[in-house]
Amino acid sequence: MTITLLLFAYALAVAGLAPRLLAGAWTRRSPRLTLMLWQAAGGSGLLAVALAGISCVAAPGRLAACLEALVGSDAAAGVLTVVAGLLLPVLLLARLAFVAAAMTRIQRAERRRHIQLLSLVGHHDSLLDATVVAAATASAYCVPGTDRVVLTDTALRMLEPSELRAVLAHERAHLAGRHHLVVSWAAVVARAFPGVPVFRGLHEATVDLVELLADDRAVRGESRNSLAWAIAQLGTGDGPAVSLAAGGGRVLARVERLLDPPRRLPVATRAGGAGAAVAVLAVPVLLAGLPAVVAAGLAACPLLFG
Amino acid sequence: MREPIERGTGCVRGFGDLEAAIMDRLWSWQQPATVRELLADLNKDRDLAYTTVMTVLDNLHRKGWLTRDLDRRAYRYSPVSTRQAYSAELMREALDSSGDNATTLLRFVDAMTDAEAEAVRKALRKHRGSGRR
Incomplete structure (x- = not known):
């Protein structure tokens, strides 16, 4: 029972603290570490809640006593505890699986249709190794799960050669890094449990951070200036007003980061951060396993644990 | 006896290119065409079998791109x-x-609001040595 409460408290603490701790300028200095910490926070929250259910089955304790008093029968209370405890992780997983399946289905259908449309109205430019589409809007994107980078002819006209190379390098970094997988996972969690701030934060941060990862990768071979200019060119292309202000200053932050690159976090800090990510995930497992460990220890070595 | 799918070369990439070539012609002709008419035009610069073009047209019809x-x-x-x-x-x-399709594609950059675009231009102008090259 105590363990169950501890696990719930831990989930609440992680949910409350993560968005506050994983903010600020340092998060943009090492996007990979920040991404790792966000994933650990989201994952450990889910894990703690699931394990809380299991732990209340494993050690009913006071909860069973409460239920017994309510129901008036020992056996019925026991059954209720087990059902309630198991229902929690099962529902959690079922909800995630359901949303993931639905999203995967939609994505697959949309990508298939998109690729068909591309093959009919676009043409493959073998020099760029990209698909070019005639459109009034300047735009560039990639189709995850394929090796396809798409540019509109308007974007081609607007970009200087070095900017074009930077755009292509950025998109290829998305594809090579399989960034869509981590973005999709974050989207699934956010959609499965809407209104939970830590999951919304996880999703928004992931979308933002993979752009920084792709930028960092692109500027290994291309100039920072060119990439910054390309962002300005393609972000302000006067297409249909699709914006709905989703960026919220993120594009500006991206450009500023390219023009004035912050120093990477020191190796020791990054190593410590990675350790923290592992620890955040390990804590709920250890909490849930504690009674078993103690019990096993008592049985095996009464002197030490006694 | 089975007909060869496609004589000559360039069969490995599947029908994608051929589908595009056929749609191209139908769009520019602006009138319905038969397999034979399309075959005659396509074979000006390649060497396709009648059944190949027929199969591709049938595919395009099945996918909902063409009516017949x-x-x-x-x-x-x-x-x-x-x-x-x-x-x-x-x-x-x-x-x-x-x-729903926010995660279907990964965009290089989302469209900015006018205010943000102006701030980006200002940042680029302000930064020393960041002239556009």
Whole structure:
């Protein structure tokens, strides 16, 4: 029972603290570490809640006593505890699986249709190794799960050669890094449990951070200036007003980061951060396993644990 | 006896290129065409079998890109929609960063608000040595 409460408290603490701790300028200095910490926070929250259910089955304790008093029968209370405890992780997983399946289905259908449309109205430019589409809007994107980078002819006209190379390098970094997988996972969690701030934060941060990862990768071979200019060119292309202000200053932050690159976090800090990510995930497992460990220890070595 | 799918070279990449070539012709002709008419035009610069073109047209019809009407004893194929309509659909998907398909594609940059775009231009101007090259 105590363990169950501890696990719930831990989930609440992680949910409350993560968005506050994983903010600020340092998060943009090492996007990979920040991404790792966000994933650990989201994952450990889910894990703690699931394990809380299991732990209340494993050690009913006071909860069973409460239920017994309510129901008036020992056996019925026991059954209720087990059902309630198991229902929690099962529902959690079922909800995630359901949303993931639905999203995967939609994505697959949309990508298939998109690729068909591309093959009919676009043409493959073998020099760029990209698909070019005639459109009034300047735009560039990639189709995850394929090796396809798409540019509109308007974007081609607007970009200087070095900017074009930077755009292509950025998109290829998305594809090579399989960034869509981590973005999709974050989207699934956010959609499965809407209104939970830590999951919304996880999703928004992931979308933002993979752009920084792709930028960092692109500027290994291309100039920072060119990439910054390309962002300005393609972000302000006067297409249909699709914006709905989703960026919220993120594009500006991206450009500023390219023009004035912050120093990477020191190796020791990054190593410590990675350790923290592992620890955040390990804590709920250890909490849930504690009674078993103690019990096993008592049985095996009464002197030490006694 | 089975007919060879495609004589000559260039069969490995599947029918994608051929589908595009056929749609191209139907859009520019602006009138329904038979397999034989398309074959004659396509074979000006390649060497396709009748059955290949027939198969691809049948595929395009099945996928919903073409409609067909029986004219005497041959089907006449015509595009369901214009090239412009498909381009518009393509770009709608490419630019829509909200809703269900937000994760379907990864965009280089989302459209900015006017205020943010102005701030970005200011940052670029302000930064020393960041002239556009």
